[in-house]
Amino acid sequence: xxxxxxxxxxxxxxxxxxxxxxxxxxxxxxxxxxxxxxxxxxxxxxxxxxxxxxxxxxxxxxxxxxxxxxxxxxxxxxxxxxxxxxxxxxxxxxxxxxxxxxxxxxxxxxxxxxxxxxxxxxxxxxxxxxxxxxxxxxxxxxxxxxxxxxxxxxxxxxxxxxxxxxxxxxxxxxxxxxxxxxxxxxxxxxxxxxxxxxxxxxxxxxxxxxxxxxxxxxxxxxxxxxxxxxxxxxxxxxxxxxxxxxxxxxxxxxxxxxxxxxxxxxxxxxxxxxxxxxxxxxxxxxxxxxxxxxxxxxxxxxxxxxxxxxxxxxxxxxxxxxxxxxxxxxxxxxxxxxxxxxxxxxxxxxxxxxxxxxxxxxxxxxxxxxxxxxxxxxxxxxxxxxxxxxxxxxxxxxxxxxxxxxxxxxxxxxxxxxxxxxxxxxxxxxxxxxxxxxxxxxxxxxxxxxxxxxxxxxxxxxxxxxxxxxxxxxxxxxxxxxxxxxxxxxxxxxxxxxxxxxxxxxxxxxxxxxxxxxxxxxxxxxxxxxxxxxxxxxxxxxxxxxxxxxxxxxxxxxxxxxxxxxxxxxxxxxx
Amino acid sequence: xxxxxxxxxxxxxxxxxxxxxxxxxxxxxxxxxxxxxxxxxxxxxxxxxxxxxxxxxxxxxxxxxxxxxxxxxxxxxxxxxxxxxxxxxxxxxxxxxxxxxxxxxxxxxxxxxxxxxxxxxxxxxxxxxxxxxxxxxxxxxxxxxxxxxxxxxxxxxxxxxxxxxxxxxxxxxxxxxxxxxxxxxxxxxxxxxxxxxxxxxxxxxxxxxxxxxxxxxxxxxxxxxxxxxxxxxxxxxxxxxxxxxxxxxxxxxxxxxxxxxxxxxxxxxxxxxxxxxxxxxxxxxxxxxxxxxxxxxxxxxxxxxxxxxxxxxxxxxxxxxxxxxxxxxxxxxxxxxxxxxxxxxxxxxxxxxxxxxxxxxxxxxxxxxxxxxxxxxxxxxxxxxxxxxxxx
Numbered sequence: 001x002x003x004x005x006x007x008x009x010x011x012x013x014x015x016x017x018x019x020x021x022x023x024x025x026x027x028x029x030x031x032x033x034x035x036x037x038x039x040x041x042x043x044x045x046x047x048x049x050x051x052x053x054x055x056x057x058x059x060x061x062x063x064x065x066x067x068x069x070x071x072x073x074x075x076x077x078x079x080x081x082x083x084x085x086x087x088x089x090x091x092x093x094x095x096x097x098x099x100x101x102x103x104x105x106x107x108x109x110x111x112x113x114x115x116x117x118x119x120x121x122x123x124x125x126x127x128x129x130x131x132x133x134x135x136x137x138x139x140x141x142x143x144x145x146x147x148x149x150x151x152x153x154x155x156x157x158x159x160x161x162x163x164x165x166x167x168x169x170x171x172x173x174x175x176x177x178x179x180x181x182x183x184x185x186x187x188x189x190x191x192x193x194x195x196x197x198x199x200x201x202x203x204x205x206x207x208x209x210x211x212x213x214x215x216x217x218x219x220x221x222x223x224x225x226x227x228x229x230x231x232x233x234x235x236x237x238x239x240x241x242x243x244x245x246x247x248x249x250x251x252x253x254x255x256x257x258x259x260x261x262x263x264x265x266x267x268x269x270x271x272x273x274x275x276x277x278x279x280x281x282x283x284x285x286x287x288x289x290x291x292x293x294x295x296x297x298x299x300x301x302x303x304x305x306x307x308x309x310x311x312x313x314x315x316x317x318x319x320x321x322x323x324x325x326x327x328x329x330x331x332x333x334x335x336x337x338x339x340x341x342x343x344x345x346x347x348x349x350x351x352x353x354x355x356x357x358x359x360x361x362x363x364x365x366x367x368x369x370x371x372x373x374x375x376x377x378x379x380x381x382x383x384x385x386x387x388x389x390x391x392x393x394x395x396x397x398x399x400x401x402x403x404x405x406x407x408x409x410x411x412x413x414x415x416x417x418x419x420x421x422x423x424x425x426x427x428x429x430x431x432x433x434x435x436x437x438x439x440x441x442x443x444x445x446x447x448x449x450x451x452x453x454x455x456x457x458x459x460x461x462x463x464x465x466x467x468x469x470x471x472x473x474x475x476x477x478x479x480x481x482x483x484x485x486x487x488x489x490x491x492x493x494x495x496x497x498x499x500x501x502x503x504x505x506x507x508x509x510x511x512x513x514x515x516x517x518x519x520x521x522x523x524x525x526x527x528x529x530x531x532x533x534x535x536x537x538x539x540x541x542x543x544x545x546x547x548x549x550x551x552x553x554x555x556x557x558x559x560x561x562x563x564x565x566x567x568x569x570x571x572x573x574x575x
Numbered sequence: 576x577x578x579x580x581x582x583x584x585x586x587x588x589x590x591x592x593x594x595x596x597x598x599x600x601x602x603x604x605x606x607x608x609x610x611x612x613x614x615x616x617x618x619x620x621x622x623x624x625x626x627x628x629x630x631x632x633x634x635x636x637x638x639x640x641x642x643x644x645x646x647x648x649x650x651x652x653x654x655x656x657x658x659x660x661x662x663x664x665x666x667x668x669x670x671x672x673x674x675x676x677x678x679x680x681x682x683x684x685x686x687x688x689x690x691x692x693x694x695x696x697x698x699x700x701x702x703x704x705x706x707x708x709x710x711x712x713x714x715x716x717x718x719x720x721x722x723x724x725x726x727x728x729x730x731x732x733x734x735x736x737x738x739x740x741x742x743x744x745x746x747x748x749x750x751x752x753x754x755x756x757x758x759x760x761x762x763x764x765x766x767x768x769x770x771x772x773x774x775x776x777x778x779x780x781x782x783x784x785x786x787x788x789x790x791x792x793x794x795x796x797x798x799x800x801x802x803x804x805x806x807x808x809x810x811x812x813x814x815x816x817x818x819x820x821x822x823x824x825x826x827x828x829x830x831x832x833x834x835x836x837x838x839x840x841x842x843x844x845x846x847x848x849x850x851x852x853x854x855x856x857x858x859x860x861x862x863x864x865x866x867x868x869x870x871x872x873x874x875x876x877x878x879x880x881x882x883x884x885x886x887x888x889x890x891x892x893x894x895x896x897x898x899x900x901x902x903x904x905x906x907x908x909x910x911x912x913x914x915x916x917x918x919x920x921x922x923x924x925x926x927x928x929x930x931x932x933x934x935x936x937x938x939x940x941x942x943x944x945x946x947x948x949x950x951x952x953x954x955x956x957x958x959x960x961x962x963x964x965x966x967x
Contacts, residue, residue: 261613271839373790391594415592418797423592446801450812515801515909517916522812525920531811532927533828536857539935544835548946 158220197269307474692865
């Protein structure tokens with residue numbers, strides 16, 4: 001009796017502090033299938049792990065759903081917000097519509113540090129190296145030559161008190177390639193791994209056979225509840241993939257989970273509190289639906305997402321009725337009538353960037369920003385990061401809207417320093433309604449040292465995408481819905497009122513050629529140049545140290561004597 | 576410079592980037608005259624030509640006086656009558672100098688390109704004028720301005736000092752007190768003006784940023800944009816390990832000929848100045864054709880050396896051919912893409928060899944004439960046959 005009581009007391013004592021130490025953590029997984037105008041389909045996965053513990057303050061040692069690698073990283077380096085995206089391909093805004101969450105081609109990392117961090121650059125370097133190890137990506141190439149500190153873009157997305165932009169660092173590696181090696185550690189961070197729930201669909205051989213693949217990790221602090229007295233940490237892992245009609249779909253526009261992923265869903269992740277599949281069945285142009293989904297969804301819900309009223313067919317994997325008829329769920333989408341290309345919806349804000357010029361000396365970067373809203377004007381923040389070896393000339397910066405010059409209301413320009421930091425140009429430009437704005441700036445190409453060229457120097461050098469951030473006025477007013485309940489991504493970007501939504505767009509990365517020296521010639525060049533200097537030195541040495549003398553008559557050298565002997569034989573007078 | 580002004584307008588220090596490397600006084604000057612830039616450059620070229628004209632006019636008088644003195648002192652050999660210079664032949668030399676400077680295609684190119692080298696040339700021309708007129712103060716001030724803009728005119732301190740000493744009839748002996756006194760005076764004037772100019776620049780922009788941007792840039796050669804000099808390709812192809820060593824070697828190379836030339840040419844400081852200007856133009860870290868135009872303007876002054884020049888025909892052909900090939904091969908490398916950097920580099924090498932040999936040819940001719948003046952024109956050996964001169 002006494003032994004039993006003692007054992008119970010021990011268990012209670014052990015369990016008590018344990019439970020107070022680890023906060024409650026929840027996992028919600030969602031998959032959104034949205035058909036795109038040209039017959040392609042975009043699949044977006046989102047895994048949200050939310051942990052009611054304060055990573056910064058307490059020394060948490062018991063990790064359950066939140067991955068230990070990331071938790072320790074946040075605690076040790078004083079990270080307030082972390083956003084890492086690895087993308088292959090480019091989201092074509094004009095044909096596919098506004099993206100839910102876009103990322104630039106390559107690797108993008110931006111981090112807000114806590115105000116307690118004293119040496120932000122050192123913490124940034126350590127962070128990029130650790131992330132490079134966790135995700136098997138070459139993030140260790142992030143250094144001062146591609147890191148910038150933006151002042152107006154990239155405001156914190158989580159809780160923030162005070163925004164000193166010196167705590168922000170942003171870097172893009174446009175040349176980075178995403179492959180299976182990056183997907184595997186990303187999947188390992190999920191609580192269920194790739195064994196249960198929605199993550200079983202993430203098979204590398206199908207995911208990388210696509211037009212666009214983007215995987216991202218977002219860590220940020222959020223309010224624990226409405227009163228916001230305590231802080232929780234949210235980890236979002238998102239993966240967006242666009243399957244092409246022709247390469248993946250064999251030319252037919254009917255899609256199914258099995259066709260896209262070569263897998264079907266069998267159950268929900270046991271650790272998840274919510275596991276849903278959404279299919280966007282919004283009718284275009286207010287006509288009846290053009291998409292048919294089988295099997296029948298558990299519910300149909302309507303939401304206003306990105307200023308548009310959308311209808312979603314939702315499948316709740318945790319509801320017992322879903323797996324009654326069959327053991328696996330294979331959502332099938334069939335087009336009811338053929339897609340008309342004239343129905344392409346133009347997104348309100350889209351941009352296009354290109355480089356012009358000829359020859360290897362100069363060039364011009366032009367960015368075209370389109371505002372297709374019929375009557376509303378809104379400002380957009382443009383952030384451009386150009387590597388130091390393309391020397392920008394800010395006096396050639398021109399912004400022209402509808403034929404007239406458009407002066408930006410805010411310019412922050414930080415010129416590059418050779419081999420130390422890149423150019424940073426941030427501007428706040430007002431876009432009038434229904435207009436095209438052209439921003440051009442000229443640059444000169446530098447000649448680099450032969451060791452600074454990448455292995456294939458004639459491939460060119462990448463300029464990372466420029467970032468456009470704007471609060472786009474929405475056509476339909478958005479109600480103040482509970483952000484936790486609405487599907488996907490509307491909760492990542494905070495919106496102050498329902499009349500506009502936040503959009504972050506990326507333009508195309510550019511490829512620019514630089515003049516190259518001849519790489520096979522270092523020794524030759526050194527010898528030839530030193531020869532020229534030696535010619536000068538030699539002539540001057542002779543002229544400075546020698547004086548004129550009359551020449552002594554000499555009998556002649558060996559050659560002369562030999563010549564005289566031959567001449568004697570010929571009978572010719574000697575030299 | 577336009578970029579620097581634009582950065583100033585945006586409120587950023589023009590030296591925070593890597594594009595602007597001119598001195599604050601230039602920015603201050605152009606802040607007012609940027610609208611009339613073409614006119615400004617034309618005026619600077621004309622001023623340079625006028626300064627050179629007046630300088631050479633005065634120099635001719637000095638030369639003639641010195642020649643007369645040496646003839647009276649019987650320093651010359653008896654049969655050198657054809658080597659003696661007459662006022663008639665020297666009459667048109669200043670005009671020729673000014674015309675050679677103004678009509679030189681290099682000057683025209685430099686003016687059209689609106690290169691700040693033209694301003695450098697004007698300051699140097701005024702420095703030469705002030706030195707030849709004998710005003711130590713003005714000479715020190717202009718030399719300080721020239722050094723402030725690009726570091727290399729520091730080496731012109733020695734020829735200027737030698738000329739002024741000669742003009743004051745102070746003999747150049749290391750033990751002489753008056754020699755050291757005058758040297759100290761001139762050096763003090765020069766250093767004070769330099770300090771004043773640098774402090775003025777500091778107060779113009781309120782920072783010392785310009786020092787690493789202007790002088791650090793000249794000395795450490797970080798920008799490898801192709802030019803007509805030897806440095807760019809050399810450092811583009813340099814092994815990283817030796818980079819610092821070779822930068823030091825190349826910079827020392829410019830300054831290092833001053834002392835030996837001063838010892839050899841102490842009687843002829845203006846020729847020393849010419850040779851030093853040429854060495855600066857060839858070996859400075861970012862040479863331009865404007866620098867070449869300046870020392871070429873002096874060639875008519877030594878036209879009496881023509882009979883002793885050995886390779887003048889080949890060298891002028893080399894220089895003219897290279898000048899024509901430079902833009903062709905640049906176009907082929909950068910725009911047409913059918914040549915590569917080696918072609919342009921080869922022309923750089925040839926052009927610089929041409930310039931070096933031109934200068935050493937003139938130097939040889941000068942020394943040879945001096946020898947003939949003191950030893951006679953028709954040299955005979957003991958047995959009466961004609962003798963040859965060699966350098967031993």
